[in-house]
Amino acid sequence: MHNVTIYHNPKCGTSRNTLALIRHAGIEPEIIEYLKTPPKRETIINMVKQAGLSLREALREKGTPFLELGLDQPNVTDTQILDALEAHPILLNRPFVITEKGANLCRPCEKVLDLLPPMPPKAFAKEDGTPVLDEQGRRVI
Numbered sequence: 001m002h003n004v005t006i007y008h009n010p011k012c013g014t015s016r017n018t019l020a021l022i023r024h025a026g027i028e029p030e031i032i033e034y035l036k037t038p039p040k041r042e043t044i045i046n047m048v049k050q051a052g053l054s055l056r057e058a059l060r061e062k063g064t065p066f067l068e069l070g071l072d073q074p075n076v077t078d079t080q081i082l083d084a085l086e087a088h089p090i091l092l093n094r095p096f097v098i099t100e101k102g103a104n105l106c107r108p109c110e111k112v113l114d115l116l117p118p119m120p121p122k123a124f125a126k127e128d129g130t131p132v133l134d135e136q137g138r139r140v141i
Contacts, residue, residue, distance in 0.1 A: 004029035015095040017109035038089035050103035
């Protein structure tokens with residue numbers, strides 16, 4: 001697997017754990033720090049669609065201007081959501097990962113396993129010590 005991209009925020013534990021799982025698979029992904037280099041509208045639309053989500057499901061509420069912008073209202077359109085994402089990239093939930101197998105919002109980080117090749121026979125734990133893979137590379141969680 002060669003083309004793996006992660007829309008990453010290094011301040012986010014889930015994003016760091018997801019990146020670590022990708023690297024555990026022996027893959028060095030393209031890392032896009034989306035707060036520094038926000039994805040274009042078309043990219044957001046495509047990755048959200050590929051992940052099987054709505055734009056609303058791709059929004060992050062915590063630590064963002066979600067409520068201040070009125071994005072919690074049921075009548076908010078996709079165009080309004082895209083406008084908000086362009087103006088405030090922090091609203092995009094993370095981490096999004098795109099591989100040859102598809103795209104996913106990897107919350108929790110274990111969701112990235114569905115997009116990667118089989119893991120090597122080696123244990124993996126999250127930063128907080130929670131086991132994810134056993135010594136055979138099988139999911140624990």
